[in-house]
Amino acid sequence: MLDFKKVSSSQIPKAPYDPATPFQLFEAKSLLTASRQINNAGAINWRFNCRLNIERMGIVLHHVELYVSNLDRSQVFWSWLLGRLGYVHYQEWAHGFSFKFADSYIVFVQVDERYQADAYHRKHVGLNHLAFHAPSRQAVDLLAIELSQRGVPILYGSPSEDGESYKVFFEDPDRIKVEYVTG
């Protein structure tokens, strides 16, 4: 296997990258590490390499785990939303459940009673929001309609433009902000 500590920037393909070209220089983990090292030297674009990893190696966030104040309530909301976004039900146990998309899954766990009083606040340290890819502006508008039909609070009034992206923000039952965004 390639020793990625000795990788030079010339060994990593530069953008524009041809997605049809087989890419066998690194194993995914090595690429990530090598990219970070080289990026530190200013030789290569970190975001490009992250995208490269996802496209070439199927590497995405492994999982996210969220604690919720009321598991039943969260399950109703997130089962609908994640199913709607193409996730599939993955795990289920007395105190939690998860949904999976490709190699990445999101876990929801009932918070322990001892910590129940410490309410989540997205403006405090920690998670502010979760964002999901939307395939089109129409998809954003459609989801916004479905959200309002379900009585889900939509933030900032309605979907909105932000540069080249189009997005809608809304809240989960614990007021975790969720974003559905194009681009």
Ligand SMILES: [Zn+2]
């Ligand atoms: Zn965002």
